[in-house]
Every structure is written in structure tokens, then in C-alpha cells.
Amino acid sequence: MLLIFFGTLDQVEYGIWHTQKLYFESFLVLWNYPQTWPGYPSLNWLRIPMLGGYTIGGLLLLNLTAAFITRFKFKAAKLGIYAIHSGLILLLVSELLTDLLSVESQMTISEGTRSNYSQTVRENELVLIDRSDPNQDIVHSISESQLQPGAQIAIPGSALQIRVVAFYPNAVLGRGSEQKVQSMATHGAGAKMNIIATPQPIDYSEKAINTSTAYVELQHADELLGTWLVSNVIDDRFPPQRFQAAANDWQIALRYKRHYYPFEIELIDFAHDKYPGTEIPFNYSSKVIAHHSDSSKNQQALIYMNHPLRYEGLTFYQASFSPDETATVLQVVRNPGWLLPYFSVLMMGFGMCYQFGLHFHRFLTTRTVQ
């Protein structure tokens, strides 16, 4: 109760994603008296520690299973109760598994084109792509959380090393005037266009995308390859930032975290149906073909509301589209435990029917015996 109460209070300032991480996907959480509340100068010492979501969920799970262990004796009459308890345990476990294992991302496809990856807009990755092989690209991905200032990260399979000079979870990028300020970058887009990154506080509002930015220094064996500016705002609209190291072509970028798949989804047509004679929409649908590297798995589908495509362990939902209606945005969900809540509810339903049925039967038979 306390957890939900304080979590809701903090959500006002920090938005739902951060609060969920802080309060519910953790073991311990500390609530601070918010700056925006009255009496902050005298009450700012007030901090309330609480057990986080994982702890409480874990204890609940332990409680249920302990009762099970110590008092379990198979009696046909109690089958219903066991089913209900097992269903509840399964529900808690499935929630935990969803927290840990599920990945949600978006795939944007223009009509007539294909995409073999989806992106998670709330997470960023620094990628170094080895483009020397004519048939494939080798992507080395470093998650944002590893980009601590001063961190040295070696790229496997090469003599390349990066050193993080600065990292800003959110920043504003602008062009420095020649005379006044010079960019910290010595190579790449940052140097060419004299781009200065000014750190900003993280924007926690729900739809916000933070401009994750970093200055990294590249080094190959003993040779320094300069300081480069990378940011998730320097994207496909800009020429890729490329360099050479030991006669190999490399590309560096900071971008939304990508998940690549062994298949391509091609958008044949995106349709936005309106009620005839009005501008009121009644259906958005994407007609797609999945082209798998193993062509026996190719599949055609129409994705629309409440009718996702379930393919290769992933679920594709119709999420959004571009204003000119030539591109679709699909929400891609990988949740291996998606069936567990259904089983859990079935078990609990069965258990309840069984118990009520049993009592009802007893009630009926008792009454006839006078």
C-alpha cells in the first residue's frame, strides 16, 4: 500500500517509466520529500525507506510457497484450494518473468520497403560497425549504461579502443560560432559542423525522447584517431560518421538500441480507413510480408487493432504511422511468458469452480437427508 502511495506521488515528477524502475523493479527504495511541496526547506530531511516491488513480491511468493510446503497433504476435497494457490503463485512468477525477460520495441517501415530490425527508443547504444567485410557488417554494441566518463572499452576482435570523454543523458546540440566556442570533437560531424553539446536535465515526461550524447576518443593500437561527437540526434539524416583503422572501414554512432532479426518485414500497404464521408478513423491496418532467411517460414499478414501478428516468438501490433500515411510503426513485443497469465487465470478459475461446486454439492446432498 505504502509502496503504491509513494510511487504514485513520485510519478508526477519522474514519469511512469522511471518510477516503475525505481519503485517496482527494485528491492529497496528511498522516498525523498519533493522539492515542489510546501515546507521543503524545513522538511527536506524527510526520507522514507521502503521495501521495493521485488522484495514485496518476493515475500508474497515465499509466503504462498511456504504455506504450500509445510501444509500440503493431498486431499481430493482440497484440490480446488491447491489450484487457486498454484494459480496465484504462477501469476506472481509470470509477472516477474515479464519484468525480466520481456522486450518492447518499435519497427518503422515505409511502404514498399523492408526492415529487419526494431528499436527501443528509451535505451541507447554506442555502436562501432566493422564494414570491411563485403557481405556483412559486424556490429559491436555498447549499452548506454557503460558510458561513464573516463571508461575505457575495448572492441573485441580488433585493436580498437574507445575512451569516454563525456556522456550526457540529455543534451541540446547547436553550432558554436567560429570565434567564441570550439567543439570538443576533433573529427567527424562534430568537428566538421562545429557542434557543441550542452548537457540538459533528463526529461522524464512520458513521450519525451532524451538526446543522449557523448564525446568519445578512438584509439587503434597506439594511434589516436581523434575525439568524436556521437548523439542519437545525429541519425540517418546525416552522413554516417566513418573512419579507417588498419585499412578497415569503421562506422561510429550513438543510436536507439536496435534488435536485429533473421527476417525482414516488408510493408505492402498501410491503410487508414475512415467512416465514409467523414474524417473519423475506424481502422488502421498494415499489410505485411515476412521474408525469413529460411524461406519456408515466409508469411503474409494483415495487422490491425486487436489482431497482431505472432511470428517467430514475437508479437507485432499496429501502433502508429507517419502523418503522410506512407509509413507504419509496429510495436514489437518479445514476451516468452505471455501465456502464463492465461494458464494462471484458468487454474484459479478451475479451483474456484471446483470448491464452489463441492460445497454446493454437499449443500444439496445434506438437505435431502433429513
Add this chain to the structure above:
Amino acid sequence: MPTRIPILRIANCCAVILLLAHLTACNDSEVVSYSIPKEVDRAAPATLPAGHPPAGVGSTAATTAMPALPGMQEIADAAPDIHFTLPNGWVDAGSTGMRKANLRVDDSDGSAEITALTFPGDVGGTLANINRWCGQVGLETINETALQEISAPITIANHGGLYVRLEGKEKSILAGILPFHGSTWFFKMLGDTATVQRNEPAMKTFLNSIQIEDAHH
């Protein structure tokens, strides 16, 4: 009857809990490497709702404007105004955003867009910009020597500039690059090759007629 502690059951449950705890362990402390099919350079994506992640592989039309960084709009607003004579058959679509001039010509073979843009500094250099335009019309990138073949000096607004001619199979570009007191102006016609060729004399007349507010002379 005293409750006996079922050791085996406790052990089983502990094993399950440990397994779940293992799954919570953070494992993005390593560099993850994987290979993907070769990716081609994409042109700019179709316009997306604000805040959306950019489009994936492939796109519809390539934009002709340079990608806008924050602060560029302010620079464009502070830049001097230009005046020019509108050639016959060209339509003035009205200056927008960063385009100081935004003109259009349509004919039976297609259409072309003529824009005037200005940026501080040299924006990466003449060769880099020309190579970017090469990409837009489907030509191979060029080096300094080849630059001589597709360009010639030209006077625009009483200052020395460079006239560039890029002829692609379907699209072509005619442009004037003018370094102007610490900034660079780009006067560019981009459109279907036949239309561009037919309008080359008009483009030259347009470039000759350009006057830029000059606080220096």
C-alpha cells in the same frame, strides 16, 4: 502431530528462487557483437510524427534540404535578405524556414526546385557539399581534380563564387556556391534532368540577378 520440515521441497523451491535471482542479474556490462547483412546508406526518411524514432531501411523521397540542427533556424533568421528577378515560368513558393528563396518550375518533362540557403562557415567545404549533392542525383563521389570538370567560377552578388553542374540520369543539380563574408550561400536547382537542362539559361539569369544585403561594402 508436529509438522515435519520437508527438506526436498524446500530445496526445490530455493533452486527456483535462485534461478529467478540469476535472471535479475545485470548483464549489459559487456560489449555485444553480432553480424548483420550489409546495410546500404539510406536517404533521409519519410516525415514522421515529432518525437518518433526515425524510419528503418529504405525510404520514399529524399529531402533536398540539409538536415537541420537546433540553432540553424536562428542563424537563418539573422542572415541578410536577398533580392532577385524571378525568371519567366518560375513560381515563387514563398521563403520558408531556412529557405531564403523557395522557387519552383514545372514543365511537361517534370519539375525542379530552386532554393537559396545560407550557413555560417564553410559547412564542411565545397567538395563535401558537392559530393553530398552527387549522392542526391545518383552520381559517384568526385575528388578535387574532377571538381574542375563540373564547376566554373561565377560572379554572384558582386562576389566570386562557384557554378556547379551535376547531371544525373534522372535528376540533375545546377548550383551556385557563394562564400560571403564568413558564411556560405547555396543557390541550388534540383529536379528532373530534362527540366533542369531546359532551365539552365534561366538559372544563370537568376544567379546573375541575385543581390544580397551587404553591410560590409
